[in-house]
Amino acid sequence: MRILTSVLITIPTVIIGLILYSHKRWVSTEEIREISKLHFWDQVFYATAATFIGFNLINSLTIKLSGIESASSTFEFQLPIIYIYSIIFSPLVEELICRKFLFKKLDSAIGFFPAALLSSILFSVPHFDLQLTLGYIFIGMVWCFYYKRSNNILVPIVSHACFNYITILILSLKG
Template sequence: MKKEYGYILIAYILMQLSIFIGVPLVYRIGIRAGQDPVFMRQAAPGYWIVISFSITLIIILLILRKARTDALLVRKAPASPGESIVWAIAGVFLALFAQGIAANIEANLFGVDPGSKNTENILQIIKTFPASMLVSSIFGPILEEIVFRKIIFGSLYKRFSFWIAATISSVIFAMAHMEFEHILLYSAMGFTFAFLYVRTGRILVPIFAHVAMNTLVVVVQLFYRDQLQHIQGLIGGFFQ
């Protein structure tokens, strides 16, 4: 693995751990600025994830600029722009389809509740601090595709078959979400995005599909949840 990729992984891990310091810090700053304590307890996580994800995304993109282009060993050249656009759009539906199948398997075979505490927490943060929707819909998916697909999956794929590389990277992707009862669902998403990456050779394709899917899920959950509650098992309401 390139040293630049190691730096990116460290930056991503530090970002995830920073919540334990950043949220209390933002809360105290808000209190000293005269904000209501109850409001700050609800808003501090939203403020911090926007700050931490924004800074980390900038750092990672700067690091990637210094790294040499690292094409996947799957085709002589990346897919054409037109083909990439087609796969990016189709990838949204593939991702939703894979998520729906996995959610139904979890519910019907393993009795797993299709609901997600992680989703509920994120929705509550967005309602309190709407700007945090940028993280769940855009910044988060971009960072995850760079870390889990470009770096982890890409590094494994150079040594192993697609199935082995996709399985390992997808399970790591699932475990990173800390909802182990939904490990099958998150792994299915990881497989879908890995397939898009391999099929096109362009990381922008799974990034687009991931961003579009998360944005759709956020909008549905925030504005159409009551009307579409009967298909919640299909959409799932997860933020991969």
């Protein structure tokens, strides 16, 4: 168990370190300066609200229609690293890969909707919950929209971190 915990701590830490070391290729100084502007936070708020409301509506309908409870709704957050992973590592890595790299390349090649759909499908795969796939695709598309609209990768990263934080908070309060 200690080895597994060490691996779970080390791998994300190394990846975050590499991303931060090479951040100039991933996040521009101009994108970082945008954080201090109200427009940035408006977009983060609307993106987070849209993803949270849409994700929960889609998943409620999916669960109601199928009658099967999602595995994620019964997941317990026992290791403290799960909080760090879910709120910092996951949004950073997933948004850089799915939005900054994949969506941006596909958008210029095949257009917004197909690019958003493909990158959102890829985004849903590592979440390992077939029951919530439509919800993950939806939030991926919302984050593609806000990334394209703001031209700032930090908008979907911060929105994703807020979404995960709120979700963990609610699941933790449920007990």
